Amino acid sequence: MFANHSTKTQELLQRLGAFFDQHIYPNEGRHHAELDAYRRAGNPWQVLPLIDELKVVARAAGLWNMFLPHAYKGQGGISNLDYAPLCELMGRVSWSSEVFNCSAPDTGNMETLERYATDAQKQRWLEPLLDGQIRSGFLMTEPAVASSDATNIQCSIRREGDEYVINGRKWFSSGAGNPRCAIFIVMGKTDADAPRHAQQSMVLVPRDAKGVTVLRPLTVFGYDDAPHGHMEVVLDNVRVPVDNILLGEGRGFEIAQGRLGPGRIHHCMRSIGAAERALEMMVDRLQARVAFGKPLAEQSIWHERIAESRCMIDQARLLTLNAAHMMDTVGNKAAKAEIAMIKVVAPNMSCKVVDWAIQAHGAAGVSQDFWLAEAYAHQRTVRIVDGPDEVHRNAIAKIELAKRAATRR
Structure with missing residues (x-):
């Protein structure tokens, strides 16, 4: 297909x-x-x-x-x-x-x-983003709560007249370190008494708004990912017009689900590319190095790892292409099982292939002289971003249980 x-x-x-x-x-x-x-x-x-x-x-x-x-x-x-x-x-x-x-x-x-x-929001922020004039950040994750459950988010978005007043602390706010970052999409709570999935909203916050403080960059296995960065950000009585709300109050969880589907599949696509390059580097290294009297490429253990890498990469690619096809034909919501599956499979696969490539390079593989150490740090992180493995496995299991329950009715 x-x-x-x-x-x-x-x-x-x-x-x-x-x-x-x-x-x-x-x-x-x-x-x-x-x-x-x-x-x-x-x-x-x-x-x-x-x-x-x-x-x-x-x-x-x-x-x-x-x-x-x-x-x-x-x-x-x-x-x-x-x-x-x-x-x-x-x-x-x-x-x-x-x-x-x-x-x-x-x-x-x-x-x-x-x-x-809205049209006004698109003109103000989308068009310069598409034009490459500015960059942006997404502020969802918080240090004080388990943010894998988006309903835990505690950042306060309180309406006062024609303004929203925002208070909270975010971290791992990717993109916030870039000097051209001009706009944040911030997820917070507008109504703690609303139903669980209607408490959250998303609001547009200019990076230079009064009360916005970027505290520090957070490293990932020692990498700061400059100039992109994963920043800790404090929002202290930040005021923005009510027109900066996205879609409306209580729609934040809905927007998050719509946003994270494409984000997840893009991560998986890039993970496959990283794994493909790691396999190429592994093969080149194994053919170039000799140990115990013969090229490493002739050692049987490496035959198995090369073969397994090729199988895993192609399996993940096909699963990703199937999810992409589903998103295009039936929509992101109907493709939630396929998206969840690739989000588990692709980064785990890439971690394994990059790990084997590191092993093939020996000490050089964990050094700054090769791309592999950086690649491993990033691929390991993808198992957490946009929902950790456990959340996606839980979603997949619930879908399977519901399917079987439906057949017994």
Whole structure:
């Protein structure tokens, strides 16, 4: 069913692959050098010149906003199924997606604004995001509660006249470290007495609003992910107009479900790309190194790991493509089981393949000289972001139990 990509995707994939060969892979060293120079100077939270240069080239090549499923004023207009192999390719180099204006959390935020924002909100925030003028953050997770259950969110959004007053502490607010981050989508509680799934709302908060304080970057296995960052943010009596509410009070949980579906599948697509590259690196290393009198590639244990990696990657890819197809044909809500399954399968698979690639590289695999240590840190994190494995397994189990219960009625 998914053996052949559409003509549109084949053409885009060919062009994107050529762009990677010409502009992304050759510049991985420069990217590291620019970031390292900023870090040694004491401020890594700066836009890298390389990224700005490549954005111009990518846009001129028509490789821009490829993620957006519903076209907005000529921008985007691609199915999840068509986008999957493109996003997978971007997963091979962690910073590459920003070059094409296809990086998280902006993609999820732009889809949210396209689906749920008013015309005025779209003009104010969506259009400059699509144009690459600004970036955004998504503030949902909180340090004081188990945020895997979105109904636990305690950030207060209280109406006073024509304004909302927001108080709370968020963390792992991805994207908030970027100096061009101009807008936050904040999830908080507007009515603690409402039914459980109607207590939450989402509101648009300008990054420079009075009372917004970015306290610190949080590291992931020691990586600060600058200049993107995962920040801890305090909202202290932040005031925004009531017009900044998304969709309406009590609709936050609903929006979260709509936003996280595409976000989850994009993570999985990138995870597959990371695993594919890790397998290539594993094979190259095993063929280049000799131990105990013969190439590592001839050791039987590595035959098993190479074969198992190929099987796992292709299985995860097919499951992801099936979920993308379901999202396109029956909608995100009807595809919730398929989305949950890939969110469990893809990052776990990628963790395993990257781990084996690290093992094949020996001590070098955990060093800064290879991409693998960074890749493992990121892939391990994907098992938590947008809902941990346990939440998705629980959802899958409930769906299966309900299906069997229905057959006994």
